[in-house]
Amino acid sequence: MQVLTIESTCDETAAAVVTDNLDVLGAVVASQDELHERFRGVVPEIAARAHVERILPIIDEALRRAGVQLADLDAIAVANMPGLAGSLLVGLVAAKTLCVALGKPLVAVNHLHAHIYACRIASGREVFPSVGLIVSGGHSSIYHCKSVFQFDQLGGTIDDAAGEAFDKVASMLGLPYPGGPAISRAAESGNLRAYRFPRSFIKDEDRLDFSFSGLKTAVRYEIAGPGRPDFDSIDLSEQRVADLAASFQEAVVDCLVAKSMLAVRKTGLGTLCVGGGVAANRRLRERLEQAAADCGCDLLIAPLSLCTDNAVMGAIAIERLKAGLVESLDLDVYPGLVRPRA
Ligand code: KG4
Ligand code: ZN
Numbered sequence: 001m002q003v004l005t006i007e008s009t010c011d012e013t014a015a016a017v018v019t020d021n022l023d024v025l026g027a028v029v030a031s032q033d034e035l036h037e038r039f040r041g042v043v044p045e046i047a048a049r050a051h052v053e054r055i056l057p058i059i060d061e062a063l064r065r066a067g068v069q070l071a072d073l074d075a076i077a078v079a080n081m082p083g084l085a086g087s088l089l090v091g092l093v094a095a096k097t098l099c100v101a102l103g104k105p106l107v108a109v110n111h112l113h114a115h116i117y118a119c120r121i122a123s124g125r126e127v128f129p130s131v132g133l134i135v136s137g138g139h140s141s142i143y144h145c146k147s148v149f150q151f152d153q154l155g156g157t158i159d160d161a162a163g164e165a166f167d168k169v170a171s172m173l174g175l176p177y178p179g180g181p182a183i184s185r186a187a188e189s190g191n192l193r194a195y196r197f198p199r200s201f202i203k204d205e206d207r208l209d210f211s212f213s214g215l216k217t218a219v220r221y222e223i224a225g226p227g228r229p230d231f232d233s234i235d236l237s238e239q240r241v242a243d244l245a246a247s248f249q250e251a252v253v254d255c256l257v258a259k260s261m262l263a264v265r266k267t268g269l270g271t272l273c274v275g276g277g278v279a280a281n282r283r284l285r286e287r288l289e290q291a292a293a294d295c296g297c298d299l300l301i302a303p304l305s306l307c308t309d310n311a312v313m314g315a316i317a318i319e320r321l322k323a324g325l326v327e328s329l330d331l332d333v334y335p336g337l338v339r340p341r342a
Contacts, residue, residue: 001074002066003321004098005314006059008091009083009111010137011036011047013054014311017066017073020318022121026066027312030054033178040171040179042137048086055094062311070102075326077107077317079114081334082138088333096329105326107317111309112139112337113151115275117316118302120148127273127300131263135256135284136276136309137163137178142208142263145273148319153337154263155208162252162278165212169219169248172231173241183245184281190239190246195222197251202258208266210255219248249283257287264297271298280307 001020008014016027032050036042063070078095080088099106116132132143132151140163141156160168163180170179175186197218200211222244224234236244256278264272272292278284279302292299306313320326 001318001321002068002072003075003077003107003315003317004059004062004073005109005311005317006055006076006078006091006095007111007309007311007314008051008055008087009079010087010309011042011050012309013051013058014309015059015062016311016314017062017068018312018315018318020322022124022315022318024312025068026062026064027310028058028061028065029310030058037177040177041167042084044084044086047084048090051087051090055090059094070098073102073104075105075107075317075321077109077314077321079109079111079314080331081108081110082337083111083333083335085333085335088335092331092333096331099329105321106329106331107320107325108327108331109314109317112141114313114316115302116143116145116151116273117148118275118306118313119273119300121312121315122303122306123300125300127271129269130271130273131260131267131269133256133260133272133274133279134276135162135274135278137161137167139276140210140212140256140278142259144267144269148316149323154267155210155259157210157212159211159213160216162210162212162256163276165216165252166278168216169245172220172223173236173244174231175241175245178277180278180281183249184283186242187246187249187283188242190242190244192246192250194243195247197247199251199254199258202255205262208259208263210259212252212255215248215251219244249281253281253284253287256284257291260288261291261295264295271300273300275302275307275313277308280304
């Protein structure tokens with residue numbers, strides 16, 4: 001079985017050809033970072049237009065690398081939720097068009113479930129049931145991953161996602177977009193105890209939620225105080241940037257590790273799967289490894305190449321295809337987390 005997977009939920013245009021053995025025959029990701037950098041965040045309109053330009057060449061390139069013809073495919077899979085509406089639509093329209101032209105089945109991919117499935121692909125092991133931590137630019141959530149078809153949310157952010165906080169704080173510190181890698185790099189030479197930033201809900205054993213908005217404000221006050229500062233005119237020394245980055249990163253990591261371990265204890269599940277762009281963070285990976293070793297739980301973190309958005313993780317579609325879960329051609333996009341009932 002050979003499936004073409006298409007990913008365009010946010011600002012990466014990606015396609016891959018995967019098999020039912022979870023072999024990756026060919027995969028391509030085109031990042032749009034250079035288009036959004038000057039805005040220090042993703043601009044939805046720009047993202048959607050760039051997907052339109054790139055989607056066909058990216059699909060062609062994935063097929064070429066795989067050495068597979070369109071006619072050889074068994075299905076076309078596409079991430080149709082959650083994400084930016086305009087971005088999602090480009091991938092969905094491309095997938096539907098191929099399905100109509102080739103007479104192949106259409107399979108839907110939930111982008112968040114796919115981030116967890118990246119752990120299954122990389123480890124080659126069964127990962128369900130497990131606790132799943134998804135930390136990306138748009139989401140910070142903890143799931144009880146009961147099976148490949150059932151993900152129950154146990155908690156999530158009540159305001160900003162972890163990745164969004166990284167991106168915004170990087171902008172305040174004058175670091176480039178995307179902020180996560182830039183903060184991680186700056187933090188290497190910083191003192192993580194230089195500033196004591198808030199860790200929301202960390203002591204609340206009844207909640208598996210996150211809040212990063214107060215943390216973001218605390219960093220802002222530390223840099224510029226209240227009011228409407230012009231961050232570009234604030235001159236921070238390299239060491240101060242490093243110390244702020246390290247202290248901020250440690251606060252985020254403390255919350256993510258504490259709540260993941262709380263979820264493992266509460267559910268009694270022995271496996272923790274971690275995916276999403278922020279899972280590429282070196283300090284987070286190190287601290288999760290320590291915590292998992294301390295509590296004797298099995299930790300699976302997506303490899304770096306499968307943390308940020310990619311189409312390989314869309315191989316979760318193979319499981320749906322095998323179970324006969326194919327979609328009709330009136331499939332819609334669902335920018336939020338919930339697919340409304342018909
Ligand atoms: O999963 P992803 O590629 O896109 C979404 O689905 O949102 O995640 C992108 C996010 C960005 O906010 C980026 O700053 C963050 O992941 N990120 C990181 C690192 N690499 C990417 N955050 C912290 N440390 C990193 N090394
Ligand atoms: Zn993502």
